[in-house]
Amino acid sequence: MEKQTFVVRAPGKLSLLGEYAVLEQGVPAVGIAISKSIYCYIKESDKIIFSSRRISIAKVEYQYQDKKVNLISKVDNIDVLEFSKNAMEITLRYLEEIGVPLKKFEINILSDLSNQYGVKFGFGSSAAVTVSIVGGILYLHGFKINKDNQLTASYRKSINRPSYSSLNPFIAYSDPYSASQGNPYLQPSLSQAAGFSYTFKSFQVLSLNYLRATQVINAVVYQNDQTKVSTSINQNLGSQSSLSASSAGSFNIIKKWWNADASIEAAYNHVETEVQGNPYTSSRFAWSVNANQNFILPDNYKIQFSGDYSSRNIDGLFKVLPNYQLDLGGSKTLWNKSATISLKLRDIFNTSRFRSVLQYNNVNSTWQNQWESRRLTLSFTYKFGNLKIKTARDRKTGTGSEEGRM
Template sequence: MSQTFTFRHLPILIFLSFLYSFSASAQNRTTVKGTVQDGQKQPLAYATIVLVSLPDSALVNSQMTDEAGAYVFEKVTSGRYTIKASRIDHNTVASPAFEVGTQPIQVPVLQTALKTTALKEVVVQGQRPLLEQHADRLIMNVEKLNTAGENSLEVLKNAPGVRLDKDDNIIFRGSGSVNVMINGKMTYMTGSELSMYLKSLPASAVSKVELIANPPASFDAAGTAGIINIVLKRELTKGMNGTLSAGSGYGTYEKAWVALNLNYNLGKVSFYTRLSTGHVNSYNKLTMERTIRDSLYRSVNYWHPITKTVNVVAGADYFINPRHTVGIMVKGFTSPQDVLTTSNSVNYDVRGNAIGSVQMNNPRDVVSNNYSLNLNYKFDIDTTGRSLTFDADYVRYHNGTDESFANQYFAEAIQNGKEFENLRSFSDAATQIYAIKTDYVHPLAHNWKAETGWKSSWVRNDADIRFEKQLENTWQTDERRTNQFLYDENINAGYLSFSKKVSKALSLKAGLRAEQTILRGNSRTTQKVVDRNYWELFPSVFASYNPSDEHQFSTSYSRRISRPNYRSLNPFTFFSDPYMGIKGNPFLQPSFSNSLVASYTFKNFQLLSISYLQENDFVMEVVSQNDATKESISTPQNLSRARTLSLSSGGTLPVRKWWSANLQLQGNLNKVSTPVQGEQYNQEQFSWDFSTDNNFTLPKNFSVQYSAYYNSPSVSGLFRHKASYLMSIGGKKTFMDGRATVSVKLNDIFDTARFRANLNYSNVNMYWENEWESRRLNLTFDYKFGNSKIKAARHRKTGTSDEENRVSK
């Protein structure tokens, strides 16, 4: 069948035309090349070469010399220039000024002598602060913390503005609508799958955490609160090196884990792999109280999962030549779980007497696994900074659960004369994601730079759950709890941004991203079908002003979107006990936000950061209570508006030479205004939180760490949270010339960490208290191996993928 041109092809043609026009504008340029030698007239490899324009001394481009001491800048525009060469162990030298026209330029040989103060072996130890403020993000250097025995999810709790809710969902800037990336690539997960994955990733593998409140246009617009990017450790030195970590811990039950981070860089080819496996025996205790008329319903649920995890990441980068780089990355993750959940729900009358109860026994086998493949390519078109990147991704997630429920009723809780009820369920959920993405960067005259790109992704989610109940020794389908839900989604996005370095101190950037969403949700059991097709625009603006190295000012604005995750759209009902259930909502709409951030940093200490976040049509769990059946069903719904104003200050203080303290103080004003179940709901609360992390350096490579945090009462959506706090202490010892470290940490010394919240509106009056193994004693051993003194290889950044991460909770 022949294909004809349609309107949907127009954005692609416009984008290709835009790329062509940029390419055409960069013709009629010439080449500048030369060599650098040391004092003995031998080639000086890995020296930094800078091309500087005159007379304003503006940096045009930079690179490193190869093994022969040679360098080449291609397609340099007409003008007057000079070349500067430097290396850490050699003096800086500059070439005479030269004019560039249409003919190639051969710069005279540059010769530089060894610094008289240089050591035979140069060892550079950078003392980075815990927090670094950049124009578009706040960076937390995890290696400055004592994270002995912790996982990546626990690391995030140390980041400013980040906390976890009762289900270990990540809350950033007071909102749960945040996207999490690993090394610049979306995790594709939310909820329990994301928390389980991060728990399998040891903290020792994490280098830093980037908090991006207002991402630029090149990022997906998803995530109204912004993006959290977890950067894992990876060495770029030639040769082989890596880190081996092993540890064990004990809280209520035992835990053990081991991880290997291995890098092998041959210069032309770079390999890397990360392997981790763990055994975690843990528990959660959830206490819930519901007041229905004059009666109190109190349930205590114990959730006891035994989890085994295996996490594998492997990849390679092949540097075809200085312009072309190709890469491949594969990831695999599996996490089988044996879970036993028990529940005891007791009904009390107005005088406090127990008048009925239900006991539930819920054994469950869960298998979660996923794998992904990424292919990437980068083309450095010329030495002016023009580059083209391309990424192709495939991701598959699968989750299967087999479980049974045995409910026993006592006294007035007996229903229809039955004291026993047996149920079982089988669920299977699979998600497949395909994505292609390309980005183009083009420097312009007068310190301008343009960026553009296109991305298309396709998602297919198939969730099937079958519930059965036993009637007279036969199993029959429970129609109320059985459903199959199919979800298909296609998102097409394009962006354009411009940036300019106005002066040495002032930088500006603005961008616009357009996204088209085409989706179809089909509940085969309930015959509910939802089709949508819509376009949205997402502007972003950034400005940074750095009058000196000590003073940094930055401000940014962005509009963003949060699309419902796939399970939230699935209209089936899952009952966690005979009276509590969770139900999806296929008619959920996306929510939108406007975000503004301004900050001032002095000497790497963030003296003040002001953040304003307004979310419209934000999604929140709303509990509907049936006073007759005593059932409470939680359903995600679009609420009207939530606003959060935050002021924060924090950074690292050198109290003494042997004592450094990181302090964080934040205040939040939260407002929620929305109709709920036919009534207007207004909630406003000022809250504050404080955290401190202290490091005490002792003789003979010993150190002691003390940390604590306090969160005051606060509000989030319809929930009113009670205060929480904890204190932790630890110590570590380094030996074998700094290659080996033994760490011990007692987390939550007094076992005070809890999630406690109230829910009050309409006929709903509920109280939650969630308790977990917060108090734990962990012991870890880290060992760095390989040659860390080999000259650094040339640094190449491969393309990254910004994908959806809304796989079901």
């Protein structure tokens, strides 16, 4: 019996602003969807098969095992399949982790975003393919996307260029035994990231993200055993990868007077490189949590209590130690909500700091960076003018009456 085929459409995009700036990490862009689209035809099968006319790939076979999608068929240009493979892998891994029985499938990608010779028009076809594959696999496994159930997917390549201070070769001493120096031979860091998230009624149930970066720019400490001077020099490390999962949302614990925002994230980070001629590998599972509690009291009083915690982690060569912070604040509105007086104490126990350990070759040191994080702030704000915008009156004039006549 022929299996039913489902079709998932993902529109292309046109970048209005920031088409190249968005390649830099954290830089936004403005885009709109267009009528041309990518179509993912998917049906259940006894094997994982992928075809795409837009890149001249026909019936390539994959195998999913040990949370990895592995290519079985022989393909000359394997690079063109990388983002499709990542989209399938992260979606199947998500389904497996939430306990959904996995199905094998056959995918065929068709496109309006390229001509008959496979030349792309430049309307974000790679991102649209990623979205359509993720949506197709989820739909095949029973996920129905509607206004209450929303799915987003993304794929990004970026270049992170070194800053001027990282390239400056002059030595700067912070004390007689600590110095920093730029590296004029630094190369840009290259990264690829893929992710998708599932949201139910504005609650982010799950967000999965995978990042792999090469030539990562990171500080490497060189220690002179004779002078005891440690010099920090930025260098390009080998590779760094991260797989993370997070969930976040807002809750009305007690209606009208107690609500909260909370988020939790777990990640597995891995670094593999060469340091001063010797191989170096480090891996770490890390997690963090953030919560914000709001209490609405009588007589226009509000109390806010927030805190965050980050576990042990790795950042390049640094083995980062745990860190946490608690904040407390209160406010009151006055004079028919025209004025607000607020009092806030940040980092109540003065615990926010960066602590880390460096251990490689002849370097064995502990770092602690601390700042004035505990602050008491008193503020007063007042809104001038009329807070209510009145609608324009419907005035009748002589010219207006004349304009309405035939």
